[in-house]
Amino acid sequence: MSMSTHLTCPSEHALPSVVCWVVTVSDTRDERTDITGKFTQERLQACSHQVARYRIIKNDTVQIVSTIEEFKGDPQAHVVIFLGGTGLSSKDQTARTLRKLYDEEIVGFGELFRTLSYHEIGPYALLSRAGAGVINKKLVFSLPGSENAVQLALEKLILPVLGHAVQQLRK
Numbered sequence: 668m669s670m671s672t673h674l675t676c677p678s679e680h681a682l683p684s685v686v687c688w689v690v691t692v693s694d695t696r697d698e699r700t701d702i703t704g705k706f707t708q709e710r711l712q713a714c715s716h717q718v719a720r721y722r723i724i725k726n727d728t729v730q731i732v733s734t735i736e737e738f739k740g741d742p743q744a745h746v747v748i749f750l751g752g753t754g755l756s757s758k759d760q761t762a763r764t765l766r767k768l769y770d771e772e773i774v775g776f777g778e779l780f781r782t783l784s785y786h787e788i789g790p791y792a793l794l795s796r797a798g799a800g801v802i803n804k805k806l807v808f809s810l811p812g813s814e815n816a817v818q819l820a821l822e823k824l825i826l827p828v829l830g831h832a833v834q835q836l837r838k
Contacts, residue, residue, distance in 0.1 A: 681830030685745040687711050688720040690734055692752040692761045693812060696723055703750050703817045710821050719744055726752045731764045739803045745833045751812030753796045761809050762796035769800030776824060783823055804836045
């Protein structure tokens with residue numbers, strides 16, 4: 668994955684570091700081939716965030732729900748970023764499963780992600796079900812598994828606001 672030359676990290680009006688989980692949802696990737704999982708961890712750490720947990724799970728509703736339950740029970744974790752499973756295929760379970768679990772959906776994330784994606788991939792952007800929400804006063808992001816989509820979401824949307832968003836949820 669190519670590394671962008673510009674990385675926007677938290678501002679002075681945000682928590683300087685938050686504790687994150689990175690979860691790749693895939694039936695084919697392993698730790699050796701999970702480029703987006705590695706990239707996500709590197710980007711979070713480059714902005715002084717902590718990656719407390721990284722794992723790869725199957726594209727399976729039960730595993731996604733189990734991961735969320737475990738995440739909710741981690742008193743240190745603030746954010747979980749799911750990579751993969753956001754397409755329209757019946758096998759893509761991440762977006763449809765998480766949407767049912769959100770206490771509140773952050774609709775602006777999906778809208779902005781698809782708008783930015785449109786400028787890169789055209790009308791295919793509308794097929795993405797990338798999303799974000801709040802579960803148990805914690806942030807949950809659901810991104811497509813492609814390298815370009817992950818880089819776009821992290822650098823343009825997630826990293827610039829992560830510390831501020833977590834700070835707001837803790838009030």
